[in-house]
Amino acid sequence: MARDFTSVGVVGLGTMGAGIVEVFARNGVDVVAVEVSEGALERGRAILTGSTDRAVAKGKLAEADRDALLSRVRFAVGMDALHSVDLVIEAVPEHLDLKQRIFAELDRVCKPEAILATNTSSLSVTEISVATTRPNQVIGMHFFNPAPVMKLVEVVRTVVTSSDVVADVEALCKRLGKVDVTISDRAGFIANALLFGYLNHAVGMFEAHYATREDIDAAMKLGCGLPMGPLALMDLIGLDTAYEILDTMYRRGGRDRRHAPVPLIKQMVTAGLLGRKSGRGFYTYERPGSPVVVADEQTPVATEAALADGARGIAKVGIVGSGTMATGIIEVFAKAGYEVVSVTRGAEKSAKVFEAVRTSLNKGVVRGKLGEADRDAALGRINWSATLEHLADVDLVVEAVVEELSVKKALFASLDEICKPGVVLATTTSSLPVIDVAMATQRPADVVGLHFFNPAPLMPLVEVVETIRTSTETTATARAVCAALGKTGVVCGDRSGFIVNALLFPYLNDAVKMLEASYSTADDIDHAMKLGCGYPMGPFELLDVVGLDVSLAIQRELYLELREPGFAPAPLLEHLVTAGYLGRKSGRGFRDHTGR
Ligand SMILES: NC(=O)c1ccc[n+]([C@@H]2O[C@H](COP(=O)([O-])OP(=O)(O)OC[C@H]3O[C@@H](n4cnc5c(N)ncnc54)[C@H](O)[C@@H]3O)[C@@H](O)[C@H]2O)c1
Numbered sequence: 215m216a217r218d219f220t221s222v223g224v225v226g227l228g229t230m231g232a233g234i235v236e237v238f239a240r241n242g243v244d245v246v247a248v249e250v251s252e253g254a255l256e257r258g259r260a261i262l263t264g265s266t267d268r269a270v271a272k273g274k275l276a277e278a279d280r281d282a283l284l285s286r287v288r289f290a291v292g293m294d295a296l297h298s299v300d301l302v303i304e305a306v307p308e309h310l311d312l313k314q315r316i317f318a319e320l321d322r323v324c325k326p327e328a329i330l331a332t333n334t335s336s337l338s339v340t341e342i343s344v345a346t347t348r349p350n351q352v353i354g355m356h357f358f359n360p361a362p363v364m365k366l367v368e369v370v371r372t373v374v375t376s377s378d379v380v381a382d383v384e385a386l387c388k389r390l391g392k393v394d395v396t397i398s399d400r401a402g403f404i405a406n407a408l409l410f411g412y413l414n415h416a417v418g419m420f421e422a423h424y425a426t427r428e429d430i431d432a433a434m435k436l437g438c439g440l441p442m443g444p445l446a447l448m449d450l451i452g453l454d455t456a457y458e459i460l461d462t463m464y465r466r467g468g469r470d471r472r473h474a475p476v477p478l479i480k481q482m483v484t485a486g487l488l489g490r491k492s493g494r495g496f497y498t499y500e501r502p503g504s505p506v507v508v509a510d511e512q513t514p515v516a517t518e519a520a521l522a523d524g525a526r527g528i529a530k531v532g533i534v535g536s537g538t539m540a541t542g543i544i545e546v547f548a549k550a551g552y553e554v555v556s557v558t559r560g561a562e563k564s565a566k567v568f569e570a571v572r573t574s575l576n577k578g579v580v581r582g583k584l585g586e587a588d589r590d591a592a593l594g595r596i597n598w599s600a601t602l603e604h605l606a607d608v609d610l611v612v613e614a615v616v617e618e619l620s621v622k623k624a625l626f627a628s629l630d631e632i633c634k635p636g637v638v639l640a641t642t643t644s645s646l647p648v649i650d651v652a653m654a655t656q657r658p659a660d661v662v663g664l665h666f667f668n669p670a671p672l673m674p675l676v677e678v679v680e681t682i683r684t685s686t687e688t689t690a691t692a693r694a695v696c697a698a699l700g701k702t703g704v705v706c707g708d709r710s711g712f713i714v715n716a717l718l719f720p721y722l723n724d725a726v727k728m729l730e731a732s733y734s735t736a737d738d739i740d741h742a743m744k745l746g747c748g749y750p751m752g753p754f755e756l757l758d759v760v761g762l763d764v765s766l767a768i769q770r771e772l773y774l775e776l777r778e779p780g781f782a783p784a785p786l787l788e789h790l791v792t793a794g795y796l797g798r799k800s801g802r803g804f805r806d807h808t809g810r
Contacts (some may be wrong), residue, residue: 217329217382223248223296224303225316227258229452229491230333231305233361236262239286240279240362241390246299247289255289262287264503265362293323301386303355305333308458313337314345321346329379331355335406335455336462339399340372350376353383356403358746359450366746368403369396393745395738401466402459404734404742408753410460411472411780412721413451414479416444419706420496421478425713427496428514429704436675436702437667437714441748444717445496446507449489453482472720472780524687525694526636529553532605534625535614536563539642541570542670543612548592549575549584549671550699555597555604564598571596574671602632610695612664613651614642622646623654630655638691640664644715645771648708649681658683662692665712676701681708710775711768719768725753726784729804736804758803762787762796 221244224235235247235258247262249255266283269275275283288295293316296302302320306312313332320330330352332342343352354370367387371380380396387394397403402410416430425433431443448456457479464473482488482495489495493502498510531547533540536558544567548554558564575592578584584592597604602625605611611629615621622641629639639661641651652661663679676699678692689705696703706713725739734742740752757765766787773781790796790803797803 216378216385217300217327219243219300219382219386221246221299222301222303223293223299223324224305225293225296225320226250226304226306227254227261228305228307229261229359229450229455230357230361231303232258232261233265233359234303234305234333234357235287236265236283236362237357237390237392239283243286245287246295247287248293248295249289249291252291255291259289261503265360269362293319296320296323298325299328301329301331301383303331303333308335308337308455308462310337310341310462313342317342317345317352321348327351329353329383331383333357336402336410336459336466338401338466339370340374343372343374349374351379353379354399354403355383355387356405358405364746364748365391365393366405366742367392367394368405368742368746369394370399370403371396372399393741395734395742397734397738400733401463404728404739405746406459407463407467407728408721408724408739408743409747410456410463411470411724412717413444413448413456414460414472414474414476415720416717417448417476417478419713419716420445421476424709425704425706426514427512429706430713432702433675433677433704433706433713434717436673437677438718439750448479449495449497449499452489452491453479453495454488457483470780472778524690526609526638526687526691528609528638528691528695528698530555530608530610532557532608532611533614534558534602534605534611535616536567537614537616538668539666539670540614541567541574542668543614543642543666544596545571545574545592545671546666546699546701547612548595549588551595553595553597555599555608557599557602557604560600561598564600568593568596568598602628605629606632607634608637610638610640610691612640612642614666617643617645619646619650622651626651626654626661630657636660638662638688640692642666644712645710645768647681647710648679649683652681652683659685660688662688663708663712664692664696667714674700674702675714676703677712677714678703678705679708679712680705710771715768716772719765719772720781722753722757722765723769723781723784723787726757726787729754730784730786754804757787758797758805758807760797761799762803763791766791 222238223246224231225248227247227249235245238245249258266280270280304316332354339354343349353375356368358364358366369383384394427445431446434440434443457475460473460475487494490499493499497507500506500508530553532555533544534557544556575589579589641663648663652658662684665677667673667675676696680689693703736754740754743749743752769783795802798807801808
């Protein structure tokens with residue numbers, strides 16, 4: 215007969231434990247909440263009441279329900295209080311010896327039929343289980359942060375976990391309104407195995423001054439639609455916990471250098487900068503435990519004046535190219551009030567681009583987002599040309615031609631001859647080194663990358679790519695232009711993948727490797743990232759949208775530039791591309807799209 219969990223115990227009331235207590239108590243389960251000392255117990259109680267009070271303030275929880283919820287929780291110091299519970303979830307710091315000690319103690323205290331679960335993120339559930347005399351009743355229940363909000367629970371079965379224990383815990387997750395994915399005991403399970411390489415890489419970018427914390431976070435939020443940027447997420451997880459998870463994953467997960475914690479993390483932990491819980495991590499918070507970020511010495515001064523400081527005035531913009539990106543960018547500039555000169559390879563191409571821009575603007579009119587007069591004015595601001603000579607008097611050129619270095623270099627050499635001095639020359643390349651393009655001119659200080667995202671009229675992000683020769687004035691101009699377009703410009707160095715692709719594609723590639731290793735299914739991996747981390751799409755959904763060929767090309771570039779063994783493209787990705795399974799555009803990628 216299936217177990218009926220009427221009372222559970224939670225050990226450790228930190229970031230995760232307090233949230234897990236809330237999840238159970240909200241769902242009518244009695245909870246015994248255990249900590250190591252009175253002080254820690256009070257901190258745990260404060261996290262719980264803070265969270266439930268916020269839910270009441272937001273109208274998400276009635277006051278009476280909050281009171282009922284809190285009345286279901288009994289707080290206690292020491293594990294003796296757990297003698298009669300049906301299930302215990304351990305959420306103490308991520309140290310194997312500590313968890314083993316706790317499990318040995320739980321084994322002694324708890325009734326023989328009780329199930330013992332760990333919320334570990336990266337340690338071996340099997341190793342924890344052998345500290346007890348009932349390893350078949352030990353299981354992983356990996357909740358996500360914040361536990362009351364995130365829908366996912368990874369249920370981790372070891373080789374000795376009884377199948378009835380797995381089934382009962384799965385049923386319990388459903389009762390709690392959670393979605394579970396059941397997997398075997400591997401470092402990082404699904405979500406953290408895919409997440410932590412990315413987080414560590416983002417910290418590495420910050421440590422190397424490749425981009426500011428705000429720009430790294432904005433890039434991933436606006437470029438990928440993530441609920442928060444990687445550094446803000448590190449603060450939410452807690453830097454001490456993140457350090458332990460990375461360290462364990464490095465040691466357990468095949469010594470992948472990408473999991474070797476970036477030195478800055480350890481330094482911050484030593485300095486007590488643990489993230490939200492200590493009031494300061496990558497960002498500074500109103501007070502310990504608060505989610506409210508306050509300004510500190512690293513906060514950029516984002517006034518209009520500061521943005522325009524040192525920027526050159528831009529009124530007339532040349533846009534070269536006639537593809538998807540050029541078309542979108544022409545629309546963006548014309549709509550924002552710039553005079554535009556579009557240069558294509560002929561009248562026919564110009565007519566096509568004109569039609570595409572007009573159709574897109576008309577959609578805005580139909581949706582009520584753009585007046586007819588504004589549409590006509592925008593179209594009227596575009597001059598159509600088939601010769602670069604017409605760029606002689608523009609203030610900025612945005613190049614969006616085919617992604618081939620020789621073509622771009624030849625174009626920049628021509629622009630160098632034609633354009634007046636002081637013009638900013640921008641390339642929209644997404645994978646070529648901007649410096650190569652810059653050095654095709656006699657004025658590399660005026661050359662910058664302006665990496666728009668597709669579709670340009672909708673996507674709010676532009677990566678402003680500085681080479682080692684770009685002048686500060688050119689960067690300031692590029693940033694001011696982004697702001698005038700209503701976009702967020704994030705500044706980064708000239709490395710393969712800039713910020714977004716460099717952080718996104720290795721994660722996608724890792725997901726393919728995980729599938730290839732048969733650790734989980736594409737559906738469960740997609741689920742895990744969406745429900746555990748709040749991603750708008752799972753990795754396989756996204757790969758099918760982006761195109762497997764495009765993804766493979768980007769991943770190859772990253773691998774070739776950084777020679778990071780972990781970046782080597784997944785063989786399965788190569789095979790699918792070879793087989794012509796390119797994603798939605800070819801009707802099949804990781805999934806079959808023909809019938810949809
Ligand atoms: N932080 C996250 O985002 C996250 C997400 C999922 C899982 N986890 C995992 O959850 C576990 C807890 O992580 P956290 O971030 O909540 O840590 P935390 O540091 O915020 O909290 C740990 C709590 O355990 C208590 N504790 C320590 N020793 C104890 C003992 N002997 N008995 C009772 N309580 C004790 C501490 O006082 C503290 O309150 C770790 O295994 C971690 O990997 C963390």
